[in-house]
Amino acid sequence: MLLVLVFGISISHAGITTTKHNLSTSGPGPIKATTEQRVCIFCHTPHRAIADIAGISVPLWNHTLSSASYQLFSSATLLSPTSPSIQPDGSSRLCLSCHDGTVALGSVVNTGNTFSSLTLIGTAASGVMPEGVNNVGTDLSGDHPISIELNSTLMDDKAQQCDNGLVSFKVCRPPAGSPVLLEKTNNRYGAGAATGMGVQCGSCHDPHEDPVPGSTVFLRVGDRINHDQLCNACHIADCAAACP
DSSP states (O other): OHHHHHHHHHHHHHHHTTSTTOOSTTOSSSOEESSOOOSGGGTBOSSSOEEEETTEEEEEEOBOOOOOOOBOOOOTTOOSOOSGGGOOOHHHHHHHHHHTSSSOTTBBSOOSSSSSBOOEESOOGGGOOOSSTTOOOSBOTTSOOOSEEOOHHHHHHHHHHHHTTSOSOEEOOOOTTOSOOOEEOSOOOSSSOOOOEEEOHHHHBOTTOOSSTTOOSOBSSSOSSOOHHHHHTTEESOTTSOOO
């Protein structure tokens, strides 16, 4: 098991080194550390890590979490609730700790040294993410909803909306073998059996791999220009078709 774990870490490390998520001095992007050569430390630490977020375990997380309150996606056909109690959780909180632009990119829990943060160049004032597409801010009303549970009740209700012509796509779970993933969330939908699994940032984005060099969107499938395959993993255009 130890060999598998070490091998898995090595693969992730190899994948991330050529992407803009490598914030060390060897990083290829405009944002990088002035002296820090370690690649993983900006997000992960083997010691004194953040153990979990509201009961959801996180991968030895090291980056300071954001305390922001987010404006969430809203729509007349949205079925999953978007009240303040349904704020992002799980892996989405991890992504937003850098990408909402409220926490310095070098602000980590454990540096392994006497200094308390990592110094980077290319950031905005106070060391946060510069303005642009990578800084999503705290207004998420124009982004795909995150931290929403996908269960049979939601799928049935969305299929009914599809049959009634209220929406053009019904919702299914990603098929077996799909690179699109469901991830843990504490948020629930409806009276159906809780799955505890749903849509998070990590469902569509793989932070360790950027399949299209220079795309900077880290999509699990497709790219910034063509992401139909990504959307179609969950959204089915034929209301009468069975979920895969």
